[in-house]
Amino acid sequence: MPVVEKTITVSFRHQVHFTESLFAVGNTVLAEVFASGKVEFGAGEAKVLLILDDALAEARPSLSAEMEACFAAMQGRAHLVCSPVRLLGGESIKNSSHWITEVHALIDRHHIDRHNYVIAVGGGALLDMVGFAAATAHRGVRHIRIPTTTLAQDDSGVGVKNGINAFGKKNFIGTFAPPFAVINDFDLLSSLPDRDKRAGYVEAIKVACIRDADFFDQIERDAVALARFDQAPMKELIRRSAELHLTHIATGGDPFEMGSARPLDFGHWAAHKLEQISEYRLRHGEAVAIGLALDVIYARRRGYLSAVDAERILVLLEVLRFELFAEELLFVDSRGSLCVINGLEEFREHLGGRLTITLLSKIGQGMEVHEMDIAIVTESLNELRVRHFAG
């Protein structure tokens, strides 16, 4: 029987802007972004639906008005279809499909088409949910992400994934959809509680561990200042981490994760499970810090990673005041097995194919393994417990 086979090539431009006071008079970043999206047979002024993380709106009561003034000054290029829509941020927004339907309904009501924009301003959870709604309405309307947590600015916001949780599993429903643009505004982090300022550091440490030893050295040198949330080292950490994540996505050869490996998920197999079994008491970044510590100890116990490098990573996380143990690590299921271990199979199933876990052979260099020795994982977990209660 005849077969017709063609290769379909689609390329995406992925722009990440770094700025401050995005909505202030005189800041031209948004106008430039809209100018870059002008369509040839333009439908005139772009329509914009803006969804705003409620915690940020509460912390900065003048922000909605600043946004409206900013768009009012952009006449001819883009206008808001309604006042910024406030939705409760945080993981709960990913735990029900209700919010997706809400955003779809707004897109329908305000006639946002594929050449118009849905902007999400908020933490990684809100961005993941709105990104999924934007990617699925009309099979994809333009989506601009304006991340407002350290983690969303240095990792999740610059990526190409979105999604919500379902069936007790993280990110079960979602798509790969590069955003039209990402705009990192450092000022928007000022209202974050320390907990969320800190949580994002771990994604920078993660990417430094697997990709860039010099960056790891720099974070180590800046650790005390970072623990105080000094602005200059924070900005530099976010910029470099975002750049490394973006470089990996653009040049790593597998932006849509068709294979079974996911190098940027070092430390994440246990983290995703911990987030879920803690019922999201633990933030993503907090869970990743524990997952990273677990895999670092595991790699050392297996002889892949030197004791010196392992200790440097653990100490850095501790100087930054991450808790490296959580009681949820000891939860057992009805068969008496540690719940967190089930995260390995769930991680494999999410990616498909063969189990592939990223570990470290030295700081700056990741390595892949295809099996994890459960006895050694358990020993590593106990070592974390002992270290935690000793310190």
Ligand SMILES: NC(=O)c1ccc[n+]([C@@H]2O[C@H](COP(=O)([O-])OP(=O)(O)OC[C@H]3O[C@@H](n4cnc5c(N)ncnc54)[C@H](O)[C@@H]3O)[C@@H](O)[C@H]2O)c1
């Ligand atoms: N799509 C991806 O590639 C990717 C990658 C990594 C993580 N993630 C996802 O990102 C999510 C975690 O994101 P997060 O760490 O940003 O947490 P988050 O979105 O849960 O935000 C934490 C809290 O901070 C609030 N908040 C946000 N910005 C604020 C501000 N500027 N001032 C005051 N409060 C503010 C939020 O309302 C929330 O209560 C997880 O769901 C994780 O799975 C996605």
Ligand SMILES: [Zn+2]
């Ligand atoms: Zn992560």
